[in-house]
Amino acid sequence: MRTRLLAATLTALAAVSLAACSSSGSSSGKATSAAGSPSATAVSTTPAAAPSDAAPTPAAPAPGTAAPTADGSAGTPAAPADAGASGAPAPAKPAPPADAGLPTKPGADLTGKLVAALDAIDPAIVGGKPDQAVDRARNQCQSMYQFPKDKGKLVELANQRFTSPDHPQGFGPDTAAKINDALRATLCPAAR
Known part of the structure; x- marks a missing residue:
């Protein structure tokens, strides 16, 4: 029952x-x-x-x-949770896309200029691997876009990105600063 x-x-x-x-x-x-x-x-x-x-x-x-x-x-x-009360904070500003500041892959002529600029600083920077140097340069351009005023950070990031078998810890801060200048002059002029 x-x-x-x-x-x-x-x-x-x-x-x-x-x-x-x-x-x-x-x-x-x-x-x-x-x-x-x-x-x-x-x-x-x-x-x-x-x-x-x-x-x-x-x-x-x-x-x-x-x-x-x-x-x-x-x-x-009961009020719906998404009613958007007048006391609610405004929505946050959307973050820039992850690829912001990342330049497109350069053509053969721009790649040649970039490799020539890096070879003028030290031929070991490219080390016979222009595709690898271009990828590192593009990533450095993105960092220049993200941290336009932090020269110390940009030098540190360039020193970490641009390495070779003879320079596993990078080429040093002076060379890294020259790399940044070369990138600004060739691949990422928008990051001035």
């Missing part, structure tokens, strides 16, 4: 919840239309031998509906 009672209670609760979610109209109309729905009436007419001390468990209100107050009446409708 208790199993039937539990099944009838759960069915009634599900029917009321579904009726409240699927009906349209004001939030106070939802509560009355749910109670007056045929499924709720049919379930409530089933024989039930509920203990007198058992109280029905109220269903949680559907999103955007009024939450019941302590006296059983409908309260004010």
Whole structure:
């Protein structure tokens, strides 16, 4: 008998919840239309031998509906979370794209100018690998775009990027500064 009672209670609760979610109209109309729905009436007419001390468990209100107050009446409708209250902070400024400042792959003529400028500083910078030197130069251009006023950081990054087997720790700060100047003159003039 208790199993039937539990099944009838759960069915009634599900029917009321579904009726409240699927009906349209004001939030106070939802509560009355749910109670007056045929499924709720049919379930409530089933024989039930509920203990007198058992109280029905109220269903949680559907999103955007009024939450019941302590006296059983409908309260004010809950505001949607994304309503954008006037006291809410303005949305943050979007970050620049990750490839901001990254120049496109240069053509053969610009690659030749870049390699010549780097070879003039030290032939070991390119070391017979012009594609690798171009990739490093493009990444350095992006850093120049991101940190335009931080010359110390740019020298440090150039010293980390431009390495060779003979210079695994970089070519030093003086050469790194010259590399940055050469890149500004050839591949990334926008980073002046």
